Structure formats: structure tokens, C-alpha cells
Amino acid sequence: MVAEEKVKLYGMWASPAVRRVEWALKMKGIEYEYIEEDLSNKSPSLLKYNPINKQVPVLVHGEFKPVVESLVIIEYIDEIWKHKPLLPTDPYERARARFWAIFAEDKCRDASRKAFFSEGEERKKGIENLEVTLRALDQELEGKRFFGGDEIGFTDLALGWMAFWLGIAEEIGGFKVVNAKKFTWFSSWIDNFLKDPVIKDNLPPLDKTLEFFRNYRKIQLAATNK
Template identity: 70%
Template structure:
């Protein structure tokens, strides 16, 4: 059977993209071997299985590599049919993919801009980030999760914001997660982080804050071309 056989996940503990794949595997109850990568000294296997960009996550299923976290989650959902992640309804599936794309195209860039910006650039960057959060807040109005009562594809993809956005606020000394401005989005964060599969598969917060402090310092100290 296609769903049988060996499953391995090449990852890095602090990576939100890796965690979302782990959440999907855990939701499905799929047994897998986790292989931690040192991104500064990538293994031969990582380079072999992802020669395109040499990044994590990489899912290895029966010796065949799948790369890019969103693609991996859809693959997992197609191969292991139980506990579906994407909705069956075509319109709802399209909307789930839309918000996943919105996360990757808009939210990640907006958070990154604020995380590294300083002075006037930061003020403008925060306004842009708040616009993306406003859109998410409006979509979540009256809902526990993006798909309703249970977490699904959009929640897994946007799940990095539930944990790593708060980490980013602490590391870079800014604040956007205001329950008064974004009541539905902040409520979603609370609901998402209470789900056992999510709560039990988050990196240690202190260690994550320390890691991103170092990451930010290195970025700001790097010479600009």
C-alpha cells in the first residue's frame, strides 16, 4: 500500500515550517523518524534529497523525497485518508488554500519586515503587519478555527503565527497582538495552542527566544550590499 512503509522527516527544531509538517503527521497518527539537521552544516542526505534549495523540511516516504511544507502537508493528506486535513467541499478547499497562500505571501513577509526594521521603517512595517492581521481577524469572525470547530489546513499553515509571532514580539520589542484590535485572531491563537497535538509539539519558548535573538543580531550585523 502507498500509505505504508518508511517515513522520515528531516527538520530543524526551531523551524515553523518543520513544526507544521510534524503537526500534520501527529494529527494523522503517522509513525515517523525525525532527523535533526544542523543548517550551518547540512548533511549529505539533506543535500541529496533536496538538491534544489537544500532546506528543511524534507519528508521521505518509501525513499521518495517531498519538499516544501505546504506540498508535504497536502501529500500527507492525500496518502493517509483518515483524519482529513483539507475539507472535502471544493469551495472550502479553495478557501483553505487561499489562506495558506496568504500566510506565505503576505504574513511571513510582514512579520519579517517588522522583525528586522528600525525607526521609521518599523512604524510603516507595523502598519502593514496590522493590515494582514485585520484580514485574518475578519475571516475568523465567529469561528473557533479557520474551518470551523476543528483545525485544518489553514490552521496548520498559519499556526506559526500562534507561537512564533509572540516570540518575534519579545525578541524585536514590538507589539501587535492586541485582543482589542484583533479579538478573533487572538482568540484563535488561544484555541489553537490548547489543541493537545499542537501544545505537545512546540519548541521550548525560552530556547526559541534565545535562538531568534541570535538570528536577529547576526542579520543586523551583516554588511548590507
């Protein structure tokens, strides 16, 4: 059977996109082999399985079935292993889940990157845009533990990077947007998400992550200011 074929995941420990795929696999109890990639010296296997953008994550299912892009991978996982569904069964609710995932990938990530990697007026604008996106997410979460209700689903995994990595960006970047008084429901969602055993047990070490992104930010700012 297709679902019983071996699964490999090519990733990089600090990548939020890789972690969200791991969360999906672990929530469904799927056994997989994890292969850590050095993105400064990419392996022949990674280049073979993802020759288009040469990035992680890459899920390889069976002998040669590579799937790329984290949200696409999570949908693939949900379609192959149908137990504990991550996407809603109702077509309208499924469409809404995909909308918020796209919203996070587009608006939230762009604003976060500008707040973290920019300086001056562009940084200020990024922080303002990030607050706008958080307000929209806060309104969507009103009255709910998670985006889909009482359990973690597709949208939560898609936005899961904000629960952990946004705090990393705030600490290193010296700004603060996640405010429990201003964004009550979003702040509550962060707490609920990070307390889930699957999520909590599969986060990168905090100190190591802070060091990695502190150095990465310095490199990016130096390249920008050349």
C-alpha cells in the first residue's frame, strides 16, 4: 500500500517550515527518517529531489516520490494518511483553512521579515504591518482555542512558526508586537499551541535558535548595507 512506503524528510533544524512538516508527521504517528541538510553545502540527494529551488523541506515517499513546499507536503500527508485529519472535511471550512495559511505565508511572513531584517523606516513599516496581520488573526481566533476549534489542525501548523519564531525575532530585533492585552486571542493561541505535547517536544533548543538567528540577522543586515 502507498501509505506503508518509507518516508524520508530532508530538513534543517532551525527551519520553521521543516518543523511544521515534522509536527504533521508526528501528530499522525507516521514513522520517517530525518536527514539534516547543511544548506551551505547541499547534498546530492537534496539537489536531486528538489532541483527547482534546492531548499528544504523535502518529503520523499517511497523510492522516488519527492514532495516540496511545506504546506503542499502537509496536504499530501493528510491525503495519504487519512486518520487524524488536519484539514476540515467541510469544503467551505477547508477553503477557509487554506486562506489563513496563505495569508500567513504572504502577509505575516513578509511583515515579520521586514521587522526583523530591515532598519529605519522600512523596519517601522514592517512592525506596523505585522500588527495589522495579528489583529486579523486575533479576530479569527475569537472564542476558539485553535483556528479549527478545539484541536490543532492545518491552519495552526501553517501559522505555528509565529508561536515560537516570532518571539525569537522580537528578542533579537528589539521590538514587541505580541501583546496579551492588545491581541488576547492570538496570545492565548500561542500558549495553547506551545503546550501541546507534540509541539512542545519538537521545537528547536531556544538558546541555539537565538544564537543562529542572531548571527543570521547580522549577516543579512551587513549584506543589505554594503
